[in-house]
Amino acid sequence: MPDTATTAPRPPFDPEFxxxxxxxxxxxxxxxxxxxxxxxxxxxxxxxxxDEGLRARGLERRSVTVPxxxxxxxxxxxxxxxxxxxxxxxxxxxxxxxxxxxxxxGNLDSxxxxxxxxxxxxxxxxxxxAPEHPDPYPVEDCYAGxxxxxxxxxxxxxxxERILLVGQSAGGGLxxxxxxxxxxxxxxxxxxxxxxxxxxxDRDVTCSxxxxxxxxxxxxxxxxxxxxxxxxxxxxGDDVSAAAAPARASDLGGLPPAxxxxxxxxxFRDETVAFASALWAAGVQAELHVWPGAFHGSxxxxxxATLSRRATRAVREWTGRLLGPDA
Numbered sequence: 001m002p003d004t005a006t007t008a009p010r011p012p013f014d015p016e017f018x019x020x021x022x023x024x025x026x027x028x029x030x031x032x033x034x035x036x037x038x039x040x041x042x043x044x045x046x047x048x049x050x051d052e053g054l055r056a057r058g059l060e061r062r063s064v065t066v067p068x069x070x071x072x073x074x075x076x077x078x079x080x081x082x083x084x085x086x087x088x089x090x091x092x093x094x095x096x097x098x099x100x101x102x103x104x105x106g107n108l109d110s111x112x113x114x115x116x117x118x119x120x121x122x123x124x125x126x127x128x129x130a131p132e133h134p135d136p137y138p139v140e141d142c143y144a145g146x147x148x149x150x151x152x153x154x155x156x157x158x159x160x161e162r163i164l165l166v167g168q169s170a171g172g173g174l175x176x177x178x179x180x181x182x183x184x185x186x187x188x189x190x191x192x193x194x195x196x197x198x199x200x201x202d203r204d205v206t207c208s209x210x211x212x213x214x215x216x217x218x219x220x221x222x223x224x225x226x227x228x229x230x231x232x233x234x235x236x237g238d239d240v241s242a243a244a245a246p247a248r249a250s251d252l253g254g255l256p257p258a259x260x261x262x263x264x265x266x267x268f269r270d271e272t273v274a275f276a277s278a279l280w281a282a283g284v285q286a287e288l289h290v291w292p293g294a295f296h297g298s299x300x301x302x303x304x305a306t307l308s309r310r311a312t313r314a315v316r317e318w319t320g321r322l323l324g325p326d327a
Contacts, residue, residue, distance in 0.1 A: 010211035011264045014293025016305045021216060021295065029214070032098070032222045034131075040101035041129065050105055057112065058082050061105075064155075066148040068128070069140035075126040076145050077104055078156055084119070089191075089323045090149060090158035091120045094142055094178070096169030096297075098199065098218070098226030099130045110300045114316035115166065118323045121158045123149050127174070130229035135244045138170075138230070139177040143187065143243075146178055150188035164322065165193040165256075169218065169268075169297065170226065172198025176246040176275070183254050190256045192322050194315060197262045197296055198272060201247035202227040202235050206270035216265065218296040223267055247271050252282040259287050259318045261311060263294025289314055 013021060024030065043050065054061055060082045068074035080088070093111065095102045104126040116122065127141035146163070153160040167175030172195040179193050204224060213220040227235050227245075234240055242249035258279055262272035269290065276288040291298075291311050299308040 008210045012293060013265045013295060014307050016307065017293065017295060017298055017302060020302060032225050037101055041103060043103045043105055054079065066145060068144045069137050074141050074145060077124040079108065079122040080157065087157055087159040089120045089162035089164060091115055091122045091164050091166050092146055092149060093122055093124050094167040094171035094174045095124065096171040098222060099138055099170045099230045100226050107300060113312050115319060117316065118319060120323060121156060123156065134232060135230050139174050139243045142174050142178045143181045146182065146188055161189055163188055163190050165190055167198065168196035170199045172196050173200050173246060176200060177243040179255055180246060180249060181243050192257045194259045194319065197266060197268050199223065199268060200245060200275050201271040202231055202240055202245045204236065208269040209267050212267040216295045218267060220267055247275060252278050252284055255279065255284050257285040259315055261289040261291065263296060263298060264290050264292050265294060266296040268296065287318055
């Protein structure tokens with residue numbers, strides 16, 4: 001992929017990913033605008049089609065309406081193996097989309113190989129999105145859904161002492177922020193957090209942000225769009241909470257163990273590595289993977305690539321050690 005004049009030298013993409021990224025460049029890349037958001041928030045299929053696909057994989061779905069931030073209603077999708085009985089671990093999975101797009105029912109199949117293989121009930125919150133609902137709505141909605149889920153464990157068929165937070169990209173940042181709120185407010189016990197290429201730092205000061213400016217997927221401009229929508233004029237200033245941007249946290253002590261990963265060839269690389277280092281410095285157990293040549297979202301977009309299979313296997317093994325044997 002050609003450099004722009006302002007792009008810093010950067011580590012290369014894995015050769016198996018280059019054809020995909022070249023084709024993306026040839027189509028003109030991807031430049032996020034406000035006008036695109038309604039379409040990018042759509043599920044992309046009917047709910048009937050979604051449920052048919054879940055049934056084919058031995059899963060079933062139901063939705064519950066619960067109080068979100070300030071008591072306003074939000075939806076939780078509850079997905080479990082058909083006919084399962086008894087309490088199971090809860091995977092509280094928060095979708096990505098730069099804080100501004102995505103769908104709580106989107107990309108459920110991306111969990112098949114490393115999360116739904118375990119005996120879990122997956123709960124996915126339909127948190128409200130910026131810019132219509134800026135900070136603190138997204139993270140507070142996620143936290144409110146977590147609190148409700150733990151309090152209604154019997155109704156959901158979950159074990160309230162075995163709740164795992166999961167998130168990718170913006171969802172990873174929200175999962176980390178939700179874990180901080182749970183710790184600080186004496187909220188539900190969380191046994192672990194899976195942070196896949198998390199969006200953690202609004203300040204735009206890392207080397208990887210400069211390296212992946214106009215290059216790859218979810219570049220510096222797209223990330224900046226999301227932070228601007230979430231924080232407005234507060235972005236980069238002193239009035240940003242750790243719940244909104246977990247890289248701001250001065251104390252990560254007392255958090256649950258974390259699986260943290262990213263690609264070497266993505267914009268979130270440096271903030272992800274720094275966050276894992278801060279967890280270790282606070283005495284928190286964390287497993288960090290930086291996949292050489294991986295771009296943002298590569299494991300979901302190209303799941304059969306060799307590097308993607310390695311990444312999926314690693315997170316499956318980590319969640320398996322935490323949650324127990326496969327279903």
